[in-house]
Amino acid sequence: MIEFIGVEKKYSAATAVAQLDLTIDDNQFICVIGTSGSGKTTLLRMIxxxxxxSTGTIKINGQDTAKLNEDELRRKIGYVIQNIGLFPHMSIRDNIMVVPGLLKWSAQxxxxxxxxxxxxxxxxxxxxERKPKNLSGGQQQRIGVIRALAANQDIILMDEPFGALDPITRxxxxxxxxxxxxxxxxxxxFVTHDIEEALKLADKIIIMDHGEVIQxxxxxTIIKQPANAFVEELLGKRKKQTSLGNEMQVRDLMCSEVEAVSLSKSIHAAMEQMTRKRVDTLLVVDDENHLKGFIDIKDLNGSVPKETNLYEIMRTDTASVNQNENVADVVDPLLNMELKYLPVVDDENxxxxxxxxxSLVSLIYAQLK
Incomplete structure (x- = not known):
């Protein structure tokens, strides 16, 4: 349990976080959202x-954090940031095991x-055994997340960890x-500026504005009973989007013709297929047609031997959408993502x-007619 008791943070005359009394229960996913400068990162970093x-007390499991050794406190709390912060000279294994090393864990x-x-x-x-430079941005961020879990910390702080990634990876x-x-x-x-991300992930949401917790x-409850006009405005964009295709399922709008390649194929075979079909990306599937990832023409450079199997270099950090979801729920990722499509899967992937x-543009046009 994390408790904020009369907590306030001031910088000279400016108030970053106004007086705050707030309790976060164990095993909760809490999203903190607000505009830039609202105090959300300050709240996170005070933990x-x-x-x-400046004033007040923060307790973790009943202990006043001000009375704990700073280094020991931080090693007991996982921390994930947007720019990942992997050590480039260290292997992925060594990056993951940084905190257990600092805690002097035994080899066993x-x-x-x-x-x-x-x-x-x-x-x-x-x-x-690879170095961070050999992984994609999404793969590096996965390592950043599990590094924060390596010492089995009960609390994980995440400061806009996926903000710099393309929407499909995000x-x-x-x-x-x-x-x-x-x-x-x-x-x-989990600090975010994206209301859709907060609504998708959170058990509870802290909404901040000008240093104050608004709700x-x-x-x-936030969707049904927004506290004020600021919260309504945050939700406004989402409500407008969900009115589009609210009753239509993804299966009704998807294209069943898909360019996919088996993960057992070589890079050479993938390049031949891309050339023949005049595409620059291919989805990667196993022998039973389960979605496993994707390959981009940028990944097939001359430094990789042509006989290399796709599973060795394919990107696994690909998003997908279930065919039974409402179209309204995928408007944001589809409109904002770098790729021009979302893979559609069934319940068995x-x-x-x-x-x-x-296809979404066609739906929007039909709505406007």
Whole structure:
């Protein structure tokens, strides 16, 4: 449990966080949202004393954090930031095990941790021996997340961790962190400026404006009973978008013709298929047509041998959408993502089609007629 008791943070005459009394229960996913300068990152960083409150008390499991050693406190709290912060000269294994190393864990205590964690984020075991530069941005961010979990910390702080990623990668990582939080029973405090991200991930949301907590409640309550006009404005964009295609399912709008390649194929075979079909990306599937990732023409450069199998270099950080979801729920990722389509899967993760931006444009046009 994290308790803010009469907490305030001031810088000279400016108030970054106004007086605050707030309790975060164990094993909750809490999103903190607000405009730039609203105080959300300050609130986050006061938890691990990267920023000291001007007045008031912050307690973790009943202990006043001001009375704890700063270094020991921070090693007991995971921290994930937007620019990831992996050490470029260290292997992925060594990056993951930084905090257990600082805590002077024995070899026996460390055994198998990196392997178990990298499997949880669906990356191959041989990535442990690679350097960060050999991984994509989304893959590096997955490592950043599990590094924060390596010492089995109960609290994970995340400061806009996915803000710099393209939307398709971002959606995949959102699904991953929510799954990990539920599986591992962690308390996550997640700063974001994106209301859709907050509504998707949170058990409860802290909404801030000009240093004040405007509303702290469950997602359902915030949607049904916004505290004031500021909260209504935050929700306004979402309400407008969800009116579009609210009754239509993805299966009704998807294209069933998909360019996919087996993960057992070589780079040479993938290049031949791209050339023949005049495309620059291919979805990657296994022999049973389960979606496994994608390959981009940028990944097929001359430095990689042509006989290399696709599973060795394919990107696994791809988002997908279930065919039974409402079209309204995928408007944002589809309009904003770098790729021009979203893979569509069924309940067993079989690839069944794609949802294209052009199909959404057609739907919008029909709504405006």
């Amino acid at each position: 691990n004393r990267m920023i000291a409150p 205590q460390k055994q198998g941790i990196a392997e178990r964690l990298i499997e949880k984020v669906e990356l191959p075991l041989d990535y442990l 959606e995949a990582l959102q699904e991953m962190i929510k799954r990990l939080q539920q599986e591992m029973q962690k308390t996550v405090i 702290y409640d469950t997602v359902e 079989y690839l069944v089609g794609i949802l294209t931006r052009s």
